[in-house]
Amino acid sequence: MDLVSPAGNLPSLKAAVDSGANAVYFGFRDDTNARHFAGLNFGPAKIADGIRYAQQRGVKVFLALNTYPQPRGWSRWQRAVDQAADLGVDAMIAADIGVLDYAANSYPELNLHLSVQGSATNYEALRFYRERFGIRRAVLPRVLSLPQVEHVVNNTEVEIEVFGFGSLCVMVEGRCILSSYATGLSPNTYGACSPASHVEWRETQDGLQTRLGGVLIETYRDGENAGYPTLCKGSFCVAGNTYHAIEEPTSLNTLALLPALQQAGIRAIKIEGRQRSPVYVAQVTRVWRAALDACRRDPESYRPQAEWMAELGKVSEGTQTTLGAYSRPWQ
Amino acid sequence: MSNNPRLSLGPILYYWSRDDVFEFYRRIADSPVDIVYLGETVCSKRMLMRTDDWFDLAERLTAAGKEVVLSTLALLEAESELKRLRRICANEAYLVEANDMGAVQLLRGRPFVAGHSVNIYNERTLRLLAEEGLKRWVFPLELAVGTLADMQSARPAGIETEVLVYGRLPLAYSARCFTARAHNLPKDDCQYRCLDYPDGLTLSAQDDTRFLALNGIQTQSAQTCNLIAELERMRELGVDVVRISPQSRHSDRIIDIFHRCSTGGMEPEEGGRHLERLMPVGSCNGYWHGEAGMQVTQAQVRELSAE
Numbered sequence: 257m258d259l260v261s262p263a264g265n266l267p268s269l270k271a272a273v274d275s276g277a278n279a280v281y282f283g284f285r286d287d288t289n290a291r292h293f294a295g296l297n298f299g300p301a302k303i304a305d306g307i308r309y310a311q312q313r314g315v316k317v318f319l320a321l322n323t324y325p326q327p328r329g330w331s332r333w334q335r336a337v338d339q340a341a342d343l344g345v346d347a348m349i350a351a352d353i354g355v356l357d358y359a360a361n362s363y364p365e366l367n368l369h370l371s372v373q374g375s376a377t378n379y380e381a382l383r384f385y386r387e388r389f390g391i392r393r394a395v396l397p398r399v400l401s402l403p404q405v406e407h408v409v410n411n412t413e414v415e416i417e418v419f420g421f422g423s424l425c426v427m428v429e430g431r432c433i434l435s436s437y438a439t440g441l442s443p444n445t446y447g448a449c450s451p452a453s454h455v456e457w458r459e460t461q462d463g464l465q466t467r468l469g470g471v472l473i474e475t476y477r478d479g480e481n482a483g484y485p486t487l488c489k490g491s492f493c494v495a496g497n498t499y500h501a502i503e504e505p506t507s508l509n510t511l512a513l514l515p516a517l518q519q520a521g522i523r524a525i526k527i528e529g530r531q532r533s534p535v536y537v538a539q540v541t542r543v544w545r546a547a548l549d550a551c552r553r554d555p556e557s558y559r560p561q562a563e564w565m566a567e568l569g570k571v572s573e574g575t576q577t578t579l580g581a582y583s584r585p586w587q
Numbered sequence: 588m589s590n591n592p593r594l595s596l597g598p599i600l601y602y603w604s605r606d607d608v609f610e611f612y613r614r615i616a617d618s619p620v621d622i623v624y625l626g627e628t629v630c631s632k633r634m635l636m637r638t639d640d641w642f643d644l645a646e647r648l649t650a651a652g653k654e655v656v657l658s659t660l661a662l663l664e665a666e667s668e669l670k671r672l673r674r675i676c677a678n679e680a681y682l683v684e685a686n687d688m689g690a691v692q693l694l695r696g697r698p699f700v701a702g703h704s705v706n707i708y709n710e711r712t713l714r715l716l717a718e719e720g721l722k723r724w725v726f727p728l729e730l731a732v733g734t735l736a737d738m739q740s741a742r743p744a745g746i747e748t749e750v751l752v753y754g755r756l757p758l759a760y761s762a763r764c765f766t767a768r769a770h771n772l773p774k775d776d777c778q779y780r781c782l783d784y785p786d787g788l789t790l791s792a793q794d795d796t797r798f799l800a801l802n803g804i805q806t807q808s809a810q811t812c813n814l815i816a817e818l819e820r821m822r823e824l825g826v827d828v829v830r831i832s833p834q835s836r837h838s839d840r841i842i843d844i845f846h847r848c849s850t851g852g853m854e855p856e857e858g859g860r861h862l863e864r865l866m867p868v869g870s871c872n873g874y875w876h877g878e879a880g881m882q883v884t885q886a887q888v889r890e891l892s893a894e
Contacts, residue, residue, distance in 0.1 A: 324708035326730065327737035354711030375706070378663045380672075380689035387692075388715070399762035404664050427759035427806070428662055431704050433729040434758050434799075437808055437880035440873070442729055444706065469879050472792040488759075493791045494769045494801065501790055502765060502806070 257518055257525055259548055260318065260417060261541045264296045264530035269306045271538040272315075276545030279316035281349060282306065282530065283447075287329075288336045289320040290373055291530040292447030300339075307343055316346035322371035324352045324444040334358055341366050347393070350374070351430055360389040370394035372419070373443060375430030379411035386414050393417055395526060397428045402513065406520040415523035421540060421568065422528020424508040426488055434487045438469035450486045457482075507572035511547055511564060515555040536571050543567050591849050592821055594842065595622035595749060597832040598658040598684075600757065600802060602781035605635045607835075612644050614839050616651035619846040622828060623648050626658040626675065628686055628702075630764075630803045631668045632777065638674060645681055654682075661686040661704045662760040662804065682722070691719065698722040703751060704760070708734075710741035723747040723828065728756050728812075731877035732820065739824045747827035752815065753841060753862070754832020755787060755800055756808040756871075756880060765801040777803075785835035786867050797868045798881075810871035810881055813862055815848055816855045817875060837865040 261277035263269035272280045283289025285297040298306060310317045319340045325333040333355055340348045341363040348366055350356050351373035359366055370376055370385050372395040385391045393415040396405060409416050427434070429443070436442035439454040456467040464476040466485035473490035476482045483489070483505045492501040508528070510517065517525070525548070527540050543564045551558045596615060599608065615623060625641050625648070627633050645655040657675050660668055669689065676683055676693040685691045686702040696719065703725040707713050713724060726735055728751060739748060766788055767777035787800030789809050800807040814821075814829075821829060829849070831841055844861050847853035863870060873882030 324706055326708050326734045327710055327741065328734070330709055330711070352706070352708060352712065353715055354709045357711055357715050374688075376688060378669060378687070378689045380663075380669060380692045381687060384688050384692040384695070399662065399760075400664055401762075407666060426763055427761045430706065431661070432759040433756075433880070434806065436729045436874070437756070437758050440877070440879040444708070445729060469881075471796065471798055471881075472794045475793055491793060492798065493793060493795070494788060497769070498793060501769065501801070502761075503763075 257514075257522055257548055257552075259541065259544050260524050260526045261537055262422075262527055262530040262532070263306065263537070264291065264293075264532065265298070265534075266302050266306050266309075267534040268530075268532075268537045270309060271534040272541050273310050273313050275538045275541035277315055277541050279318055279346070279524070280306075280310055281318040281320050281526075283320040283322075284336055284339070286332070286336075287445075287447040288323055288325075288333055290322050290371070290443050290447050291320070292323075293531050294452070296531060303343060307345065311344075311346075318347045318349050318369065319343070319345040320349045320371065321355060322349050322351040322373045323447045324373075325355065326445070330354070337362065349395070353388075356385065356389040356391070364390075367392050369417070370414075371430075372397055373430040375428055377408075377428060379408050382408070382412045382414045386412070393523065395419070397430070398425050398508065399428045402516055402520070405517075405522070409521045416521070417524040417526050418510075418517065418522055419508060419528055420510045420517075420525035420544065422508060423486075424503065424506060426503040432488075438471050438487055440469075450484070455485055507568075509565075509568055509572065511544075511560040511568065514547055514551040514560075515558050518551055518555055532571070539567055539571055590822070592750075592818070592826045592829045593621040594619065594845055594849070595624065595828050595830045596620045596838070596842065597751070597754065597830045598624045598626055598628045599833045600629055600755075600805065600807070601785050601787060601833075601835065602630070602633045602635070602779065602803070603785055603835065604782065605640065607785075608636055608640075609644070611833065611838070612648060615842075616648055616653070618839050618842045620653065620831070620842050622654045622656060624656045624658040624684055624830075626684075628658050628661055629760075629805045630781070631660060631665065631671070632779075633781065633803075638671060642678070649681075656682045656684050656700055658684040658702065659686050659690045661702070661757075662762075663687050663689045664762065691716070695719045700749075701725065703728050704757070710738060713738065713741075713746065714743055717743040717746050721746060723749055725749045725751065725830065728758075729874050729880060732817070732824075732875055733877065735826075736824055739826075748825070749828035749830055750814070750821060750826050751812060751832065752817070752821075752829040753813055753845065754811060754830075754834070755867070756812050756874075757802075757805055758799070758808055758880075759806040761804050761806070764804050765806065766803050769801060789868060800867075808871060808881065809868045810883075811862075811866040811868065812872060812874070812880075813859065813866070813870040814872055814875055815845060815858045815862060816872075818845075818849050818855060822849075834865075834867070841865055
């Protein structure tokens with residue numbers, strides 16, 4: 257299994273490469289990718305430097321072009337595909353059918369991966385993208401159980417990549433518009449969920465309130481660590497109970513599942529977090545490199561080591577806030 | 588000049604008893620909707636209506652003069668779900684609405700409808716799906732009238748456009764069941780709690796602002812999208828079908844109001860006032876105006892008639 261690490265900027269890219277990633281993924285500095293955050297991503301000069309740095313060290317580079325253009329923005333996405341092909345990236349990660357169609361027709365030699373934003377949860381959907389655009393790989397949405405993932409792998413020629421670690425989307429990616437319901441901006445249209453431009457922090461008698469698009473997401477009492485108000489991780493009131501009605505502020509960590517994922521035929525593990533620091537990228541990549549190597553050497557006796565878990569615990573989203581009083585096991 | 592859009596009734600998004608479903612469609616048979624979408628689109632555990640029941644209803648509604656479309660699951664995870672989907676897609680009597688690309692794959696080469704959870708955000712996507720057999724597409728919920736206008740001027744010949752004009756908006760789908768979670772139950776032992784919430788379970792922010800509605804694995808808006816004031820604009824843009832999403836009560840009255848407003852029997856302002864009283868929580872129309880979906884923006888109807 258390959259390790260695919262996030263690169264929000266050049267220092268992160270170098271950190272990923274130097275810490276043992278097999279591939280890095282990144283985006284252009286605009287809304288053509290799903291991490292469209294201020295100060296993040298690559299302009300033309302840095303991107304060429306980054307690609308050179310990675311490829312000279314045998315690390316592959318994947319360009320994320322995984323948002324959904326509307327007619328008025330179309331030419332910008334088309335130019336981004338042209339640039340990706342010119343830059344000689346090892347693969348382009350896309351979601352939109354129009355973008356995939358343009359890339360497949362204009363650059364038949366360009367490797368295409370279906371982004372998690374493409375929202376393909378089953379092998380029939382993958383068959384469509386394979387037959388129409390020749391996609392080589394797909395990143396599965398974070399909604400499938402392990403047996404379901406295995407079933408997809410067994411029924412497709414497309415290589416399967418899954419998320420191993422990082423912030424957790426609870427909703428099927430590519431078809432969640434909670435963010436735009438509150439702010440007007442969504443991953444699909446704008447490349448960001450719960451965008452910082454719509455976040456407010458307000459000191460009140462009840463504590464520190466965080467709002468998104470004016471909607472109260474969380475109230476922090478004295479002494480509680482305040483986290484970023486991602487819409488689906490807020491505390492809401494349902495039938496008289498206040499709790500994390502959708503999801504706690506928690507990170508995904510599949511370290512314990514590695515032997516099973518390897519056994520299932522997963523081609524690559526993806527680390528979430530292009531918006532995170534180079535330190536995060538280095539730490540997480542190092543741990544996952546060690547884990548993947550250990551698992552490959554001897555899957556039978558593989559166990560996640562306590563120091564790996566501790567290291568990952570330090571950078572998990574869950575450390576930013578407490579879990580709600582009404583927290584429940586996942587299923 | 589464009590014709591008045593036809594009226595459709597979307598699939599029931601909630602879990603109702605079998606009797607309630609049959610009774611609902613008995614009334615719909617006499618209503619002025621032209622097109623009826625039938626089937627379970629949210630959760631494969633909702634089995635009170637069997638696939639054969641839906642075919643039975645399809646026959647009755649066809650006999651009542653309705654165009655019937657069989658609608659399908661949006662989130663496909665298990666092989667059993669694909670199996671049921673294949674059966675629906677293989678039927679030769681009715682058009683099928685794909686709500687996932689897996690369904691599109693199964694329908695390739697035959698006429699089909701793409702629901703709003705198939706992402707068609709640009710004309711290149713629309714063209715490609717038209718090559719595959721797409722006959723009608725539902726405009727994505729989060730996009731604005733400007734994009735609709737651009738898409739309408741570029742759409743391939745023979746492709747119909749449908750816009751959701753009334754209903755709580757389906758905003759997201761998950762592997763997790765939020766209704767079961769609200770009852771401290773695991774999804775695998777959900778005890779079919781959705782049956783208790785025939786219009787979804789309203790979720791509020793901690794300041795009591797009503798925000799979302801939980802509907803099993805689907806999350807909806809608490810507010811009801813209402814675009815009755817935009818019917819004239821839709822006609823000008825050549826929208827072919829406008830969709831009303833079912834709710835447990837008043838659906839026949841809602842259909843009647845839309846019918847009267849689109850055929851000139853009632854002013855949209857008056858229709859809007861009636862509709863406000865029939866919604867679970869209140870209305871929204873922000874997406875249409877390019878704003879946050881939950882916003883309410885006053886319609887600028889006059890500006891258009893002045894052109």
